[in-house]
Amino acid sequence: MNDDAIVVEGLEKSYGSVHALCGVDFAARSGSVLGLLGPNGAGKTTAVRILATLLQPDGGSARIAGLDVVRDAAALRAKIGLAGQYAAVDENLTGFENLEMVGQLYHLSRHDAKKRAQKLLERFDLTDAAKRPAKTYSGGMRRRLDLAAALVFSPPVLFLDEPTTGLDPRSRLAMWETIEDQTEAGTTVLLTTQYLDEADRLADHIVVIDHGSVIAEGTSDELKDEIGGERVEVQLSQPSDGERAVAALAEMCQADERPTLHDHTVSVPVHRRSGVIADAVRRLDAVDVYVEDISLRRPTLDDVFMALTGHAAEEEEAEEPRREEVAA
Amino acid sequence: MSTLAMHASDTLVLARRNLLRIPRQPDLLIAYTIQPVMFVLLFVYVFGGAIQTPGFDYVDFLMPGIIVQSIAFGGFVTALGLAEDVKKGLIDRFRSLPMSRAAVLTGRTFSDILLNCLSLVVLFAVGFAAGFNFIDATAGDIVLGIILVLFLGYAFSWIFALVGLFSSSPETANAIGFTLIFPLTFASSVFVPASSMPDGLRQFAEANPFTTWSDAVRSLWLGTPPHTDVWMAFVWCFALTAVFAPLAVARYRKVASH
Numbered sequence: 139m140n141d142d143a144i145v146v147e148g149l150e151k152s153y154g155s156v157h158a159l160c161g162v163d164f165a166a167r168s169g170s171v172l173g174l175l176g177p178n179g180a181g182k183t184t185a186v187r188i189l190a191t192l193l194q195p196d197g198g199s200a201r202i203a204g205l206d207v208v209r210d211a212a213a214l215r216a217k218i219g220l221a222g223q224y225a226a227v228d229e230n231l232t233g234f235e236n237l238e239m240v241g242q243l244y245h246l247s248r249h250d251a252k253k254r255a256q257k258l259l260e261r262f263d264l265t266d267a268a269k270r271p272a273k274t275y276s277g278g279m280r281r282r283l284d285l286a287a288a289l290v291f292s293p294p295v296l297f298l299d300e301p302t303t304g305l306d307p308r309s310r311l312a313m314w315e316t317i318e319d320q321t322e323a324g325t326t327v328l329l330t331t332q333y334l335d336e337a338d339r340l341a342d343h344i345v346v347i348d349h350g351s352v353i354a355e356g357t358s359d360e361l362k363d364e365i366g367g368e369r370v371e372v373q374l375s376q377p378s379d380g381e382r383a384v385a386a387l388a389e390m391c392q393a394d395e396r397p398t399l400h401d402h403t404v405s406v407p408v409h410r411r412s413g414v415i416a417d418a419v420r421r422l423d424a425v426d427v428y429v430e431d432i433s434l435r436r437p438t439l440d441d442v443f444m445a446l447t448g449h450a451a452e453e454e455e456a457e458e459p460r461r462e463e464v465a466a
Numbered sequence: 467m468s469t470l471a472m473h474a475s476d477t478l479v480l481a482r483r484n485l486l487r488i489p490r491q492p493d494l495l496i497a498y499t500i501q502p503v504m505f506v507l508l509f510v511y512v513f514g515g516a517i518q519t520p521g522f523d524y525v526d527f528l529m530p531g532i533i534v535q536s537i538a539f540g541g542f543v544t545a546l547g548l549a550e551d552v553k554k555g556l557i558d559r560f561r562s563l564p565m566s567r568a569a570v571l572t573g574r575t576f577s578d579i580l581l582n583c584l585s586l587v588v589l590f591a592v593g594f595a596a597g598f599n600f601i602d603a604t605a606g607d608i609v610l611g612i613i614l615v616l617f618l619g620y621a622f623s624w625i626f627a628l629v630g631l632f633s634s635s636p637e638t639a640n641a642i643g644f645t646l647i648f649p650l651t652f653a654s655s656v657f658v659p660a661s662s663m664p665d666g667l668r669q670f671a672e673a674n675p676f677t678t679w680s681d682a683v684r685s686l687w688l689g690t691p692p693h694t695d696v697w698m699a700f701v702w703c704f705a706l707t708a709v710f711a712p713l714a715v716a717r718y719r720k721v722a723s724h
Contacts, residue, residue, distance in 0.1 A: 242475070
């Protein structure tokens with residue numbers, strides 16, 4: 139057909155009256171990283187569970203590496219790896235024993251499973267901890283072991299479900315580097331995340347979902363362009379100057395745009411870079427408005443999310459239904 | 467690899483995993499060793515003097531019953547382990563691997579047999595130390611009794627597998643096990659002769675399979691009562707396995723793929 143490693147068409151899944159996925163479409167080229175972005179409860183985990191053959195969809199279809207996730211589920215399992223917040227390691231086994239077990243369950247010989255485990259422990263910097271039960275590992279080490287377990291059989295397609303949720307900043311950065319190494323080796327990755335900087339850094343293509351539907355997609359740059367280009371942000375010394383500042387800066391905008399005021403900050407959409415800061419300062423100086431700080435910035439994915447959904451990416455806390463059957 | 471060979475291999479890998487875990491969970495090790503010992507000592511020395519068992523020393527009467535009870539509960543670790551695997555997401559890991567679907571359960575029940583053997587050794591040791599003796603039992607009788615007890619443990623592993631898969635957490639599994647199944651062992655001839663119980667309870671105890679099992683092991687190891695209990699005891703084990711193993715496997719498929 140083509141060289142898309144992941145093709146999802148019209149995927150639907152409901153838990154009782156809760157529609158977790160309402161006809162989702164997306165695709166990922168072989169060797170690329172697809173970021174599935176959305177708040178908690180958006181349907182990301184449901185999508186990953188369907189693609190990893192853990193869950194049957196109610197409607198639509200999905201093909202991974204050319205295999206149908208329902209009809210060819212058994213064959214597909216040899217081609218995927220699953221890691222992230224829910225796929226887990228056995229805390230009472232050592233790092234080595236965990237990887238050895240997974241290798242044997244992929245039906246590697248005992249000898250090959252041991253060799254592979256050793257190699258992965260080295261690669262993920264866990265050799266020193268290899269003989270300790272995983273329950274003694276830090277959060278970052280556990281995630282690395284979890285990712286290593288997903289890579290035991292060198293799967294061409296890797297699912298990472300919120301791989302850095304709950305990690306401290308340093309472990310997070312290390313995890314990102316590990317994932318980047320893996321994608322450089324040619325693995326196709328589907329990454330779900332609620333962190334926009336994570337999608338921004340790792341994903342070639344981003345699909346934003348909310349309430350079970352795709353609400354936007356594109357590269358990080360395309361999504362940012364979609365909600366407007368650069369902005370000059372001016373932080374005012376006196377909040378009471380807000381209205382005057384907006385009036386003074388309005389002429390910098392195109393006809394259909396206006397500066398916005400939020401707390402102490404005026405945000406001005408602009409369509410060129412050079413000279414805009416000096417221009418803004420001159421205009422504010424002319425009306426005696428004092429400036430605390432001024433900068434030119436590109437929109438972040440946070441802005442994209444805010445513009446698309448009307449709420450910030452991390453504010454929703456509703457857990458999506460998982461293992462408990464909701465009135466099946 | 468053929469399906470059967472794959473299933474056998476996966477079962478062994480997971481059984482090994484379950485056994486590796488035991489020494490690292492001291493609470494489980496206690497369940498297998500110290501707990502049965504406490505029960506024996508408690509009943510022989512605290513209650514034993516007050517319980518009449520005509521024709522036997524109480525310790526002789528007690529040991530077959532307490533072995534039946536302890537081994538039946540050996541499978542409890544399966545309920546805890548499965549509930550934990552579901553909760554922690556390990557079941558997801560297993561289900562995303564190209565492995566046999568039922569191996570997670572057969573691996574559990576298989577490792578339970580080995581752990582029950584360990585319990586049995588401890589129970590016999592403490593029993594002999596407390597004065598237990600086989601009476602008029604041939605080597606064949608003794609072995610048949612041991613096989614019956616292990617088969618019983620295997621049947622209960624499947625019951626507990628189902629309990630574990632229905633529980634949202636190990637704590638729930640614990641509550642179900644100890645409020646529903648544990649009292650059953652007391653309303654039977656496990657600890658005292660059913661004939662000593664008041665009407666109503668006595669009939670219940672006589673119909674209780676724990677009575678059938680305890681009396682069957684007694685008839686093998688103590689030569690009495692010489693009823694038809696032994697084959698009935700095997701029938702019970704077989705029937706429980708035949709009912710609960712398919713239920714547990716069906717539940718396992720559902721737990722993870724609703």
